[in-house]
Amino acid sequence: MIDTTAINRERSLFQDHESVWLFGYGSLIFKVDFPFQERRPASIQGWARRFWQGSHDHRGTPENPGRVVTLIEAPGARCAGMAYRVSPAVFGQLDVREKNGYLRFSTPMTFEDGSQEDGLVYIATADNAAFLGPAPEAEIAAHIHGSHGPSGANREYLLNLAQALRELGEQDEHIFEIERNLQAL
Ligand code: SIN
Numbered sequence: 001m002i003d004t005t006a007i008n009r010e011r012s013l014f015q016d017h018e019s020v021w022l023f024g025y026g027s028l029i030f031k032v033d034f035p036f037q038e039r040r041p042a043s044i045q046g047w048a049r050r051f052w053q054g055s056h057d058h059r060g061t062p063e064n065p066g067r068v069v070t071l072i073e074a075p076g077a078r079c080a081g082m083a084y085r086v087s088p089a090v091f092g093q094l095d096v097r098e099k100n101g102y103l104r105f106s107t108p109m110t111f112e113d114g115s116q117e118d119g120l121v122y123i124a125t126a127d128n129a130a131f132l133g134p135a136p137e138a139e140i141a142a143h144i145h146g147s148h149g150p151s152g153a154n155r156e157y158l159l160n161l162a163q164a165l166r167e168l169g170e171q172d173e174h175i176f177e178i179e180r181n182l183q184a185l
Contacts, residue, residue, distance in 0.1 A: 004103055004128075008095040011104045014120065015088050021119030022094070023109045025049050025081035026069040027058075027157060028122075030164040033097075034090050041168050042083035042109040044121065048074035049172060051140050051158070054130040057100045058151035066147035066154035067132060067140055069161070070102070070124040080170040083109055083119065094122070101128035137174065141181030158182060 014020040019037055022028070023044055032039075053070040060066030071079060091104070102122035110116050124131060135143070147154035162179040165172050 003099050004101060005095045005099050008091070008098075008102075008104050014106075014118075017088060019085045020088050020091075021109060021117045022084045022086050022090075023081055023107060023119055023121040024084065025071065025079055025121070026161060028084075029082045029168075030160040032084070034084075034086065034093055036084040036086045036090075038085040040083050040111050041080070042111050043078050043080045044071075044107050044109050045078055046073060046075055047071040047079045048077040048174070049079050050134070050174060051144070051178060052131065052133050052135075053101060053124040053128075054132045055100060055147075055149060055154070056130060057149065059149045059154040059157050060147045061149055064147060065130065065132070066149055066157070067143050068154075068157060070131075071121070072126075080165070080168060080172070082164075082168070083111070083117075091120070098122045100124075101130040103128075137177040138181045141178045141185065144178065145182060145185045155182060 049069050050072050051067045053068050054065035055068040056062045056065045101124040104120050105123050107121045144154040144158050162175050
């Protein structure tokens with residue numbers, strides 16, 4: 001398994017700020033095990049959420065990786081999620097949680113009132129060793145159905161994410177289509 005913590009530590013973006021906005025679009029929406037000062041629904045432009053990243057450490061194992069979300073560049077797309085204002089010190093802990101291929105990138109994010117802030121987002125790009133890439137939603141659902149890892153069932157990750165997006169009042173056809181397929185299994 002590749003470990004991105006050392007690379008992320010060098011990415012000292014916003015390190016001298018008192019607080020930093022973190023944009024979460026996957027488990028960072030529904031599993032909040034880090035301290036934050038403020039939380040606000042937000043979105044980023046030009047990115048689509050996809051279950052294209054392998055998980056060797058949370059929702060699968062090195063022998064049977066699960067599938068979790070990453071962001072894919074998609075001009076014109078909008079990805080909704082949750083933004084957290086955190087102390088820069090929190091990124092040490094987040095780098096460990098996101099160590100299986102996710103790197104910190106700087107991004108503008110837009111809040112519900114239309115205001116914008118720059119902040120950080122973790123993205124697992126297509127060149128990382130755990131990247132699995134596209135597959136039909138029905139295949140992704142079957143894969144998720146059969147995967148488990150130290151953080152629990154892969155199925156639970158998908159269902160929790162779909163529920164969190166509904167609570168935010170958001171539509172994500174990729175996620176909801178996988179959910180429909182999974183519920184039929
Ligand atoms: C995120 O939630 O923003 C990153 C991907 C994940 O941890 O599921």
